[in-house]
Amino acid sequence: MKKHIVLLPGDGIGSEVTSAAQEVLEALAEEFDHTFTFESKDIGGSAVDKHGTPLPQETTDACRKADAVLLGAVGGPKWDANPPHLRPEKGLLSIRKELNLFANLRPVQGFSTLLHASPLKQEVIENSDLLIVRELTGGLYFGTPSERRNNGTSVVDTLAYERSEMERIVRRAFEAAALRKKHVTSVDKANVLESSRMWREVVEEVKDEYPDVTVEHMLVDAAAMKLITNPAQFDVIVTENMFGDILSDEASVLTGSLGMLPSASMNETGFGLYEPVHGSAPDIAGQAKANPLAAILSAALMLRHTFHMEQEAQRVESAVQEALEQGYHTGDLNVPGGQQVNTQQMTEAVISLLKA
Amino acid sequence: MKKHIVLLPGDGIGSEVTSAAQEVLEALAEEFDHTFTFESKDIGGSAVDKHGTPLPQETTDACRKADAVLLGAVGGPKWDANPPHLRPEKGLLSIRKELNLFANLRPVQGFSTLLHASPLKQEVIENSDLLIVRELTGGLYFGTPSERRNNGTSVVDTLAYERSEMERIVRRAFEAAALRKKHVTSVDKANVLESSRMWREVVEEVKDEYPDVTVEHMLVDAAAMKLITNPAQFDVIVTENMFGDILSDEASVLTGSLGMLPSASMNETGFGLYEPVHGSAPDIAGQAKANPLAAILSAALMLRHTFHMEQEAQRVESAVQEALEQGYHTGDLNVPGGQQVNTQQMTEAVISLLKA
Ligand SMILES: CC(C)[C@H](C(=O)O)[C@@H](O)C(=O)O
Numbered sequence: 001m002k003k004h005i006v007l008l009p010g011d012g013i014g015s016e017v018t019s020a021a022q023e024v025l026e027a028l029a030e031e032f033d034h035t036f037t038f039e040s041k042d043i044g045g046s047a048v049d050k051h052g053t054p055l056p057q058e059t060t061d062a063c064r065k066a067d068a069v070l071l072g073a074v075g076g077p078k079w080d081a082n083p084p085h086l087r088p089e090k091g092l093l094s095i096r097k098e099l100n101l102f103a104n105l106r107p108v109q110g111f112s113t114l115l116h117a118s119p120l121k122q123e124v125i126e127n128s129d130l131l132i133v134r135e136l137t138g139g140l141y142f143g144t145p146s147e148r149r150n151n152g153t154s155v156v157d158t159l160a161y162e163r164s165e166m167e168r169i170v171r172r173a174f175e176a177a178a179l180r181k182k183h184v185t186s187v188d189k190a191n192v193l194e195s196s197r198m199w200r201e202v203v204e205e206v207k208d209e210y211p212d213v214t215v216e217h218m219l220v221d222a223a224a225m226k227l228i229t230n231p232a233q234f235d236v237i238v239t240e241n242m243f244g245d246i247l248s249d250e251a252s253v254l255t256g257s258l259g260m261l262p263s264a265s266m267n268e269t270g271f272g273l274y275e276p277v278h279g280s281a282p283d284i285a286g287q288a289k290a291n292p293l294a295a296i297l298s299a300a301l302m303l304r305h306t307f308h309m310e311q312e313a314q315r316v317e318s319a320v321q322e323a324l325e326q327g328y329h330t331g332d333l334n335v336p337g338g339q340q341v342n343t344q345q346m347t348e349a350v351i352s353l354l355k356a
Numbered sequence: 357m358k359k360h361i362v363l364l365p366g367d368g369i370g371s372e373v374t375s376a377a378q379e380v381l382e383a384l385a386e387e388f389d390h391t392f393t394f395e396s397k398d399i400g401g402s403a404v405d406k407h408g409t410p411l412p413q414e415t416t417d418a419c420r421k422a423d424a425v426l427l428g429a430v431g432g433p434k435w436d437a438n439p440p441h442l443r444p445e446k447g448l449l450s451i452r453k454e455l456n457l458f459a460n461l462r463p464v465q466g467f468s469t470l471l472h473a474s475p476l477k478q479e480v481i482e483n484s485d486l487l488i489v490r491e492l493t494g495g496l497y498f499g500t501p502s503e504r505r506n507n508g509t510s511v512v513d514t515l516a517y518e519r520s521e522m523e524r525i526v527r528r529a530f531e532a533a534a535l536r537k538k539h540v541t542s543v544d545k546a547n548v549l550e551s552s553r554m555w556r557e558v559v560e561e562v563k564d565e566y567p568d569v570t571v572e573h574m575l576v577d578a579a580a581m582k583l584i585t586n587p588a589q590f591d592v593i594v595t596e597n598m599f600g601d602i603l604s605d606e607a608s609v610l611t612g613s614l615g616m617l618p619s620a621s622m623n624e625t626g627f628g629l630y631e632p633v634h635g636s637a638p639d640i641a642g643q644a645k646a647n648p649l650a651a652i653l654s655a656a657l658m659l660r661h662t663f664h665m666e667q668e669a670q671r672v673e674s675a676v677q678e679a680l681e682q683g684y685h686t687g688d689l690n691v692p693g694g695q696q697v698n699t700q701q702m703t704e705a706v707i708s709l710l711k712a
């Protein structure tokens with residue numbers, strides 16, 4: 001198959017990890033007789049520097065024409081004092097909205113060779129394998145008004161949702177659960193928010209379409225506790241944008257392998273933007289220290305969810321798994337008895353295992 | 357000194373734990389020659405049952421006349437299907453607003469005898485001692501509009517703040533930090549929310565009044581991670597209402613002693629409502645199994661913050677500490693080699709140690 005992929009390296013270590021993922025995809029294409037073509041575009045702080053905006057029109061246009069998008073990371077201290085519309089994150093928020101990427105999927109899964117690095121006790125974290133399905137284009141992130149009032153003495157932000165926006169993300173969660181352990185935990189704050197009460201109604205309606213999936217409602221404060229005390233109780237968690245932002249970052253540190261976690265942001269048609277959960281790590285940028293595995297695993301999600309290449313996705317995931325089992329690790333990971341390597345060496349290890 | 361205390365037992369185990377705290381306060385009054393008088397009023401689900409409202413006017417009136425309020429817990433499955441205005445939590449939300457209890461203080465501190473029950477590894481949790489200062493009467497909890505629109509096809513909630521509401525809670529946090537480790541972590545989502553950008557400005561202004569306190573801004577998603585990976589880095593965390601709800605519950609499970617955690621909700625004048633962080637635990641209500649220590653420690657906070665009886669507060673806290681060290685524990689705690697006791701026995705243990 002022929003696929004055209006837009007790379008959005010972004011800032012900091014972004015270009016190092018997207019290059020690594022590109023190399024892996026190229027090696028895989030050769031193995032499986034696919035043709036993957038690549039094109040790089042600017043986003044984030046580097047786009048502000050070059051084009052005066054964190055999301056140039058040509059970046060959006062290129063993404064629209066592509067089969068899928070692979071992003072590195074955005075942000076850095078250089079742009080922290082910029083006004084809101086010139087901040088790197090604004091590029092990310094805008095591309096999500098422009099491409100209608102409403103469904104953010106964040107799998108959190110432990111790697112047996114890395115679980116020792118978890119802040120949680122072994123018996124608490126073992127057997128956890130969860131997927132957070134976060135609504136990504138609504139809620140407090142995009143609601144209006146969002147403004148100062150009364151001469152700057154007060155301020156409002158708006159948490160707004162269409163019922164249809166809730167329905168489509170909740171459906172996505174049930175579909176994902178049907179392919180997994182068949183349990184959905186819907187997270188809201190229905191004892192306080194009207195939007196959460198509507199959310200709960202939508203979940204109650206949609207669940208009838210998935211009779212073999214069980215569902216549980218949980219308040220966001222309780223979910224923040226249970227992720228820590230009993231992460232293994234979860235299968236799929238579905239929630240609105242801001243709660244999802246907080247809970248998915250909370251969940252990302254549980255397994256001790258934040259540098260390993262991929263994510264997918266998808267629209268209705270299966271098109272998606274894939275990116276590592278980790279940030280742009282400006283402190284180690286340009287030093288070949290970055291862990292490329294989250295970006296490589298994001299590419300695997302792309303293969304699976306957008307290209308429907310399940311076998312290829314599994315080949316990449318197994319190669320990553322095996323590289324870890326052989327003791328290869330970048331500096332962010334501590335693998336007793338393993339061999340510390342740089343970004344390029346890690347990428348080569350994955351590629352050679354992929355071909356094996 | 358003479359002090360009049362209103363007890364709001366509420367639902368579930370609420371009446372068991374407030375009775376326990378009352379006994380402790382009575383024993384303490386005798387020791388220190390104070391006169392504490394008590395009066396019980398209804399709130400929550402039991403108030404709905406008796407009065408048709410979760411916060412009867414006479415409850416509010418009694419609280420206004422009291423020197424302080426001690427609450428048990430509200431809520432339970434019996435009222436879960438009630439409409440919003442007849443839910444137990446509405447009583448809690450209304451009393452906070454009625455009494456202008458804008459400052460919620462939640463200390464999270466480990467007990468050496470209980471740290472083994474933490475879901476976190478010993479080396480991660482040890483040396484953590486933090487205080488969450490949560491804004492309690494603004495933000496998404498009380499903003500209007502909060503309503504369905506367009507024939508129920510859409511919904512909005514409103515995150516609204518006055519600058520003055522931000523100033524007073526941020527000041528409270530700096531004051532608390534000045535008496536502790538002199539560090540404030542201000543949590544917001546300034547890369548997305550206008551209200552968070554105003555919040556950050558307010559923190560930057562207020563900090564000049566407290567030159568010996570250091571301050572750091574942290575995004576809420578990063579804070580949700582760091583509470584788990586490095587809780588000992590925090591001293592005082594200050595944040596708005598909804599972020600505070602989530603982060604304080606997240607923090608409450610870190611030390612493995614949720615059943616031990618007290619909280620204070622205070623107004624401008626030092627008046628306060630004190631309550632355990634744990635819920636109404638309907639599953640064990642009426643069985644004398646409830647752990648009364650969080651309610652007793654909430655009474656200690658009342659002594660300290662509203663009655664300015666520091667010595668008395670410390671006497672209570674030491675007695676609790678010692679009871680644990682002697683191995684006394686209720687069924688929610690697992691103390692190897694300790695003696696499991698019921699609510700009444702635990703209360704008596706604390707009282708006899710308090711008199712010793
Ligand atoms: C950078 C920021 C705006 C973004 C978000 O809050 O969505 C990030 O935290 C994420 O989760 O992808």
Ligand SMILES: CC(C)[C@H](C(=O)O)[C@@H](O)C(=O)O
Pocket residue numbers: 191192221445448449601
């Ligand atoms: C019961 C609920 C409305 C309340 C809140 O969200 O404030 C509770 O979770 C709390 O933290 O005291």
